Amino acid sequence: MKLGKTRNKVSTEFNMSSMTDIVFLLLIFFMITSTMVTTNALDLVLPKAKGKTDSNKNVTVNITKELQFFIDKDAIDETQLEAQLLAILPPVDNDGRALILRAEQGVPIEKAVYVMDIANRNKIKIVLAVDPK
Numbered sequence: 157m158k159l160g161k162t163r164n165k166v167s168t169e170f171n172m173s174s175m176t177d178i179v180f181l182l183l184i185f186f187m188i189t190s191t192m193v194t195t196n197a198l199d200l201v202l203p204k205a206k207g208k209t210d211s212n213k214n215v216t217v218n219i220t221k222e223l224q225f226f227i228d229k230d231a232i233d234e235t236q237l238e239a240q241l242l243a244i245l246p247p248v249d250n251d252g253r254a255l256i257l258r259a260e261q262g263v264p265i266e267k268a269v270y271v272m273d274i275a276n277r278n279k280i281k282i283v284l285a286v287d288p289k
């Protein structure tokens with residue numbers, strides 16, 4: 157009879173294969189979702205403030221430093237802005253009418269107020285987008 161020789165030994169090795177699978181899946185998930193975050197936004201330098209906006213579900217009006225107006229990524233003349241917004245947004249009865257204003261740093265306040273006035277006249281909710289600190 158052998159005494160003391162039949163003990164089970166605990167392995168001190170650590171298997172990393174399941175950990176690498178999880179990290180790989182997380183990497184793929186974040187790569188896919190990060191490409192869908194702001195698909196309809198222009199690359200503007202926004203003023204800094206605390207807060208963030210969700211621009212995935214709403215119409216976005218962009219104003220560049222060169223005073224060019226865009227609805228999502230489509231360039232539009234300033235005089236045609238109101239007509240285009242009313243054509244794109246749902247009717248007044250719907251509570252889902254919202255507009256995100258993305259005015260680049262250095263844009264005169266009059267241009268932002270012009271868009272806000274259009275939204276106010278047509279009972280459209282408006283949010284001013286900023287760059288979170």
